[in-house]
Amino acid sequence: MSCVAIQEQIALGAAVPALEAHAISVSLPTWEDNIGYEEGDKRVVDAMVSGYPRFFIHLSIRKLAQICEQKFGVNGEQALLYPTRRIAEKCRDFMLDRSSQQGLAVPVRLVQFLITPESATASTATSVELHIVLFPSDAFPLAKQFWQHTGLGISSRLAEHCLAMLSDETAPSSPKLTSTPIFTKRNASNRHYAKQPSLSTPSPTLSPPPEPATETFDADHATYLEERYGRNLPVEAAAAAKRAMRRRIAGVLVHDSPTHWSQAGEQAIELGPSTRGVKEVSEDDVYLYSTGMTSIFSAHQLALGVMPSAKSICFGFPYTDTLKVLQKWGPGCHFFGHGLDKDIDELEALLAKEHAERPDAPPALALFTEFPSNPLLRCADLPRLRALADKYDFLIVVDETLGNFENVEVLPYADVVVSSLSKVFSGDANVMGGSLVLNPKGRHYDALKAHLAETYEDSYFGQDAIYMERNSRDFRRRAHIIDANTEAVCDFLRAHPETVKEVYYPKYTTAAHYEKCRVPGGGYGGLFSVTFHHPQASRAFFDAMPFFKGPSLGTNFTLACPYTILGHYLELDWAAGYGVEEGLVRVSVGMEDRELLLDGFQKALKAAEDAASRAQ
The missing domain is CATH 3.30.70 (Alpha-Beta Plaits)
Structure with a gap:
């Protein structure tokens, strides 16, 4: 399928993926559409039938909520x-x-x-x-x-x-x-x-249409979806599906090429030492959650439940809700928004000061960092942060979503590793999920494990788990294709410095720190961000891209968004102070034919060049 054909079948407000009842993205194909999303423009919101689930409450959930309101609500x-x-x-x-x-x-x-x-x-x-x-x-x-x-x-x-x-x-x-x-x-x-x-x-959130538009599914398409995504799998398969995913995430499956839900999750399957960089990791160290954000929230709740009270540390410019969680629950947090080596210098000074003032208690609760970060793709010096955590006795929590465990080994430096399974682990963008992994070699492992034994609830709905397990069976194969495609696109864009201001990608951005954790044969992930010398070039580039456009990332198809507009529309100056420019375009590269991808980006770059020329 050509890139042009992909674009033509996705209208403003339609589900991404198209005609998927549980899609986790929505089509916002132009820069102005994204501004309209943020401002509640009726033209945009009336067209929407889908959205990212934590921001856009699904129509089925809203229908069920209305029933509950009518049945139990008053006034x-x-x-x-x-x-x-x-x-x-x-x-x-x-x-x-x-x-x-x-x-x-x-x-x-x-x-x-x-x-x-x-x-x-x-x-x-x-x-x-x-x-x-x-x-x-x-x-x-x-x-x-x-x-x-x-x-x-x-x-x-x-x-x-x-x-x-x-x-x-x-x-x-x-x-x-x-x-x-x-x-x-x-x-x-x-x-x-x-x-x-x-x-x-x-x-x-986005204001939805008063009477949302609906997408129709003919019988042939519904049958295709059933066969493609396995909707007819028995619900009782959920336990085996969850066990298979925990083993996959733990890296203990000796042969991970199942063709049926029971294979990777069967009790007697051959298991080996973990490939996650800490061989002692087992499936019992992996906990599943309903979303990636839930795993982050749960990691923070876990720290609050086990460690002495202190502020957390947010290291690097994070995904927006991570900072919100650290600010709104517990004593608050210290924010080091650049996530560079100079910030570690400042952090070390802060820890020494806090320790001097309170020598009988750890100066911090836990440090949260993304590897790499979203959207600047920066990586912290994890060995140095680990040394500080050992010295001052606080936890390290690493969000590996963008790097993913096929490319990086961050567990040796972390007490807890969290990830959004909704992204490349799934790829199909039709189900949410998250994971939390404990490091059995960590100083506080026993206390963390005991606390989870008392407090962990498996609230991950069985049907969602079945979808996620099925989607993730070929995760490793897809990750390598996406990595290679992304590297080719980034190399192409970086070769045009007269128009492109910066390409944020682990191959070029804090590369030395990424290399410390990159596994042999691992790539640089499937996400990059790009900025341009002229604001008009950013808009023209985005509008001309012949790919899907909407929130989320890690999809099997290329998906782009004007990240700063979507994530920080009412605080553009604040974000710019941390290097997140208003004109930044974030791109999650997919599995399309590489020549088609490069051709599409070449056309988008040409539009950016023309726009910059007109602006001069």
């Missing part, structure tokens, strides 16, 4: 839905705590709703215990912060499972989504990094 209360009681209690506690800091605590009610199938012989005969958080409608922006920052809400597949069990009499015949405005329009406050967000400040 116009709104609802968010969670899979376990403990998670619902965490949401309530967060809302009470944050609202109390600004005045009166918002009233929050919890309802447990047990949904059972009408027929015990139904193929979906699995009861669901749904936990409903109810609150006044004007407190929705606060409730949505918990949903977004933690990723702990129910998945769209779980929502559909519940809807399938509810009788026609229970469900509204034609739900009016406008009666429960799940999304609210942003105001002009500091969107992602406000130190004291108010109840009236909406979380960074």
Whole structure:
């Protein structure tokens, strides 16, 4: 399929991947479309049928929430839905705590709703215990912060499972989504990094259409999806699928080429020492979560539960919600936004000062860093950070999502490694997931393991796990193709310095630190960012790219976005202070034919050159 054909079939607001009921991205094909997304432009929001799940609440979840509001709500209360009681209690506690800091605590009610199938012989005969958080409608922006920052809400597949069990009499015949405005329009406050967000400040979400457009699925296409993605796999396969994924992530599968869900997850399969750089790692050191953000949130909760109270450290410019988690839970955090060696010098001075003032307690709780970082693809000097952690007795948590364990070994330097499985591990962009891995050689391993034994809940919905396991079977093969394609594209763009200002990519960016962790034969990942000498060139380049455009990354297909516009639209100057320019374009390269890829980028570069010439 040509690059042009790919672009022509994806309209503004359509699901990415196209016609996928559980797509985790949405098409925003022009620079102006992305600005419209941020500003709540009716032209854009009325077209949307999909979005990234922590920001755009899936239509099936919204339908189920409306049913719950009608059944249990009073005085116009709104609802968010969670899979376990403990998670619902965490949401309530967060809302009470944050609202109390600004005045009166918002009233929050919890309802447990047990949904059972009408027929015990139904193929979906699995009861669901749904936990409903109810609150006044004007407190929705606060409730949505918990949903977004933690990723702990129910998945769209779980929502559909519940809807399938509810009788026609229970469900509204034609739900009016406008009666429960799940999304609210942003105001002009500091969107992602406000130190004291108010109840009236909406979380960074997109206002959806009052009556969302829908995509139709003909019978042939539905059958194709069933066969391609394995929707007919038995739900009881979930336990084996999860076990297979934990082994895959632990690197203990001697032969990891299953053709059926039971193979990699069967009890008697041959296992060997871990290939993750710490041979003692086992599947029991791997914990699965519903989203990558949930694994980060859970790592922070784990640190708070095990270590003495102290501020965390956010090292490097992070994905937005990571910093929010470190700021809003616990004592706060120290932010070293550049993530360069000079920041380690400053960190070392800070730790020495804190230790001198409080010699009987660690000066920090845990250091969180991405390897590489998003979107600047910078890598910290992990051996040096490890030495500081050992000296001052704090944890190291590394997010390896962009590097991925096929390319880098970061576990030897970390106490905890987290990753978003929604990205290249899955590739198909039709399911969310996350993982957390403990380092058995870490100083605090026993305490971390014991705490997880008491607190870990497996709330990862079985059908999502089945999809994720199936998608990840060829993860290693896909990763190598994507790595090679990305390197070729980056080399091409970097060869045009007259137009291209900078290509951010681990091969060129803090390369020495990346090489310390790169595995033999490993590549540089599938993500890069590019900036241009002229703002007009950035827009022209993005608009002319004949590839999918929308949020997320790590997809089997090329996917691009104007990252700073999407992530920091209301704080552009703040982001620029850390090197994240307004005109930065982030590209996740896919598995397309390399000649087609290079041809598409050449056309986009030509558009950028022409725009820059006109601007001079």
